[in-house]
Amino acid sequence: MVDYSVHGQVAVLEVNNPPVNAFSHNVRVGLDRSIDKAIKDTNVKAIVICGKGRTFPAGADIREFDQPHKEPSLTLVFEKLEKTTKPVVAAIHGTCLGGGLECALFCHYRIAQKTARVGFPEVQIGILPGAAGTQRLPRLTGLHVAMDMITSGRHIFAPEALKYGIIDEMFTGDVINAGIKFAKSVMNKPLEDRCLMNKTVKDADQADQIADEFMSLVKRKYKGFEAPIDCVKAVKASATLPYREGLKMESRLMQKLLLSGQSAAQRYAFFSERAVSRWKMPGGNFQTAKPLPIKSTAVIGAGTMGTGIAVCLLNAGYQVYLLEQNQKFLENGVKTIRGIIEGSVRLGKTPMAVAQKAATLLKPTMKYEDLADVDLVIEAVYENLSLKREIFSKLDKLCKPTTLLCSNTSSLDIDRIGTATKRGDKVAGMHFFAPAYYMRLLENIYSTQTSPTTAATIMDVGRKIGKVSVLVKSCQGFLANRMRGPFAVEAYFLLEEGSTPQEVDSVMENLGMPMGPFKTGDLSGLDIGYKIQTELAKSKGVELSVDSKFLMGERISTLTRTMYDNGRLGRKTGKGWYRYEKPGGKLATPDEEEILERLMYSCINEGFKILEEGVAATPEDIDISWIYGFSWPKYLGGPMYYANRIGLDKIYQRICYYHENFPYSSHWIPSRLLLKLSENKVPMSQWCSGTDSKL
Numbered sequence: 001m002v003d004y005s006v007h008g009q010v011a012v013l014e015v016n017n018p019p020v021n022a023f024s025h026n027v028r029v030g031l032d033r034s035i036d037k038a039i040k041d042t043n044v045k046a047i048v049i050c051g052k053g054r055t056f057p058a059g060a061d062i063r064e065f066d067q068p069h070k071e072p073s074l075t076l077v078f079e080k081l082e083k084t085t086k087p088v089v090a091a092i093h094g095t096c097l098g099g100g101l102e103c104a105l106f107c108h109y110r111i112a113q114k115t116a117r118v119g120f121p122e123v124q125i126g127i128l129p130g131a132a133g134t135q136r137l138p139r140l141t142g143l144h145v146a147m148d149m150i151t152s153g154r155h156i157f158a159p160e161a162l163k164y165g166i167i168d169e170m171f172t173g174d175v176i177n178a179g180i181k182f183a184k185s186v187m188n189k190p191l192e193d194r195c196l197m198n199k200t201v202k203d204a205d206q207a208d209q210i211a212d213e214f215m216s217l218v219k220r221k222y223k224g225f226e227a228p229i230d231c232v233k234a235v236k237a238s239a240t241l242p243y244r245e246g247l248k249m250e251s252r253l254m255q256k257l258l259l260s261g262q263s264a265a266q267r268y269a270f271f272s273e274r275a276v277s278r279w280k281m282p283g284g285n286f287q288t289a290k291p292l293p294i295k296s297t298a299v300i301g302a303g304t305m306g307t308g309i310a311v312c313l314l315n316a317g318y319q320v321y322l323l324e325q326n327q328k329f330l331e332n333g334v335k336t337i338r339g340i341i342e343g344s345v346r347l348g349k350t351p352m353a354v355a356q357k358a359a360t361l362l363k364p365t366m367k368y369e370d371l372a373d374v375d376l377v378i379e380a381v382y383e384n385l386s387l388k389r390e391i392f393s394k395l396d397k398l399c400k401p402t403t404l405l406c407s408n409t410s411s412l413d414i415d416r417i418g419t420a421t422k423r424g425d426k427v428a429g430m431h432f433f434a435p436a437y438y439m440r441l442l443e444n445i446y447s448t449q450t451s452p453t454t455a456a457t458i459m460d461v462g463r464k465i466g467k468v469s470v471l472v473k474s475c476q477g478f479l480a481n482r483m484r485g486p487f488a489v490e491a492y493f494l495l496e497e498g499s500t501p502q503e504v505d506s507v508m509e510n511l512g513m514p515m516g517p518f519k520t521g522d523l524s525g526l527d528i529g530y531k532i533q534t535e536l537a538k539s540k541g542v543e544l545s546v547d548s549k550f551l552m553g554e555r556i557s558t559l560t561r562t563m564y565d566n567g568r569l570g571r572k573t574g575k576g577w578y579r580y581e582k583p584g585g586k587l588a589t590p591d592e593e594e595i596l597e598r599l600m601y602s603c604i605n606e607g608f609k610i611l612e613e614g615v616a617a618t619p620e621d622i623d624i625s626w627i628y629g630f631s632w633p634k635y636l637g638g639p640m641y642y643a644n645r646i647g648l649d650k651i652y653q654r655i656c657y658y659h660e661n662f663p664y665s666s667h668w669i670p671s672r673l674l675l676k677l678s679e680n681k682v683p684m685s686q687w688c689s690g691t692d693s694k695l
């Protein structure tokens with residue numbers, strides 16, 4: 001578990017526990033013994049610690065967290081390193097993470113290959129760096145950098161680590177040779193100043209301010225997660241408590257987190273994320289099927305999904321032909337792609353070099369012929385089986401025989417798309433989630449004809465574009481949407497039974513979902529649900545009407561159709577279940593304006609009809625009835641007074657708008673009197689029954 005060798009006066013301790021050299025119990029025992037051996041050996045004047053194979057240790061063994069703890073603990077072993085009078089050098093390559101970085105922080109020196117990464121990802125499995133990481137990193141970097149790294153869990157590359165002082169030097173070439181060379185250069189130097197426990201935190205005087213800043217950041221950014229909050233508390237303790245007291249605080253918080261349900265769930269998610277890559281399907285699996293090489297790709301459709309998919313492919317270095325049917329759509333698509341990539345560069349998420357390369361890889365086109373030689377096509381047009389079949393048939397005739405043809409459909413049967421071609425084995429689904437450049441899931445779908453080689457290839461592409469890919473068999477809604485179906489449908493039924501979108505969303509958001517079903521629907525587009533519903537009905541030979549409440553004996557919501565018919569398609573139209581500041585906007589506010597207008601303007605219209613028909617003689621009659629009959633607030637003066645304040649022009653115009661949109665509600669037929677009063681700018685004092693005939 002730890003290979004021990006002596007090179008002149010330098011002992012090299014090489015952790016050997018593939019695949020990631022995690023500090024399992026056997027490794028801790030082996031390391032403990034090797035350290036003792038090197039300390040005792042009088043010929044040894046310096047010690048190098050490194051990892052065999054692909055990496056420096058990537059942390060504690062997460063699988064052991066579910067088992068009873070076995071001594072020695074990591075901290076116990078690591079403390080020997082700092083105490084020894086022989087200089088200890090951590091020679092880092094690959095990923096030096098969690099307990100691996102803690103080990104390095106107990107060493108007197110740290111050197112790293114330029115491509116190495118260091119970090120404390122513990123927060124992502126619901127814990128904190130519990131082997132003194134929260135106390136030692138701030139002593140090296142200051143609180144700000146330590147808070148950032150520990151609460152985010154982000155890995156940083158060696159050059160950034162060098163800038164923060166986490167490593168002392170970068171090297172190229174062989175790890176052991178570099179370690180030995182460096183160890184020789186520091187063999188006789190004093191070590192007191194190299195022991196982090198002796199150091200103080202440089203920005204300790206700002207501890208309160210920095211901790212408050214990060215506390216509010218993590219509460220906002222990682223709403224509902226416990227670990228980031230405890231990370232802030234533990235890191236702050238490095239500045240406010242003596243080292244040993246800080247360690248005790250870290251240990252208390254660590255024990256609490258380890259026992260929490262959140263950490264167990266996050267660890268489950270960590271292993272599940274890896275387990276899904278071990279896919280299987282009839283006739284093959286991840287071990288037997290080999291992916292085909294993919295270099296050039298095409299995306300058909302430059303809408304929301306198509307552009308998002310193109311961004312993923314471009315960022316991963318694939319050439320992308322973006323195909324649209326007309327110049328305007330194509331130009332808009334290219335603009336969207338550029339906007340997404342530039343935004344990501346501004347946020348520091350995409351390196352400039354990647355963005356520059358992406359720009360050269362994008363090939364906008366309106367000609368299908370340009371797609372003839374690509375290796376992979378992803379079709380992302382709207383959900384319509386006939387249209388997709390038509391496109392696939394065209395592609396089949398035009399593309400080289402090896403091209404894989406995939407659809408980003410979220411629900412349509414891949415078998416029925418595949419049968420439009422003569423290469424069903426090379427047809428599959430690649431279902432991205434909106435926004436495609438951001439959401440990590442990629443649902444890959446095989447039909448009865450899809451070959452394991454095709455599945456292997458799209459799973460491989462998924463990995464290369466940074467997605468977590470799952471492979472599923474084609475069925476109605478596939479996995480994600482099929483399971484989400486009842487969730488979405490029940491949400492609609494709840495509205496029909498009296499709940500509001502805000503109420504439903506907040507229940508789910510309080511549970512921990514970043515967005516409730518209605519905000520999510522607005523984001524994906526409410527036309528999708530409608531189109532899925534109509535396509536499904538069509539496939540069953542059923543014609544749905546506005547008031548259809550059942551489809552094949554199943555309850556369906558009339559709201560799906562209503563929202564579609566009213567153009568409330570979500571963010572893209574600036575209104576859905578919520579209102580947005582502009583079409584494509586992100587700021588969801590309950591549509592208060594429309595609620596108010598629809599409730600008030602409809603009855604104001606009725607008020608003018610009441611005047612028109614002489615049911616009431618004056619607007620005052622109406623207003624007093626409201627004040628005393630319906631407790632209308634006196635400070636608003638009554639609905640007719642309110643109408644006057646808003647202006648009859650605006651009211652009339654909005655009433656016409658709603659009449660157009662809701663032709664089946666007679667209360668929206670505009671009052672003739674209202675029109676005349678507004679056209680003639682008649683003051684309120686002259687509104688009364690009979691005014692109509694005088695105008």
Ligand SMILES: CC/C=C\C/C=C/C(=O)SCCNC(=O)CCNC(=O)[C@H](O)C(C)(C)COP(=O)(O)OP(=O)(O)OC[C@H]1O[C@@H](n2cnc3c(N)ncnc32)[C@H](O)[C@@H]1OP(=O)(O)O
Binds near residue numbers: 020058095122131
């Ligand atoms: C009581 C505790 C005291 C002290 C506190 C210390 C805490 C810790 O150190 S917690 C662990 C911190 N480290 C991590 O969280 C790193 C997790 N691993 C990764 O991020 C990645 O695996 C990697 C970046 C190191 C490598 O990525 P990649 O090359 O893509 O490989 P895989 O992710 O597929 O991993 C390969 C294989 O290794 C398993 N594995 C990875 N890390 C660990 C680990 N720390 N413990 C146990 N097993 C680990 C991973 O699950 C894969 O195996 P399977 O495919 O069988 O699942």
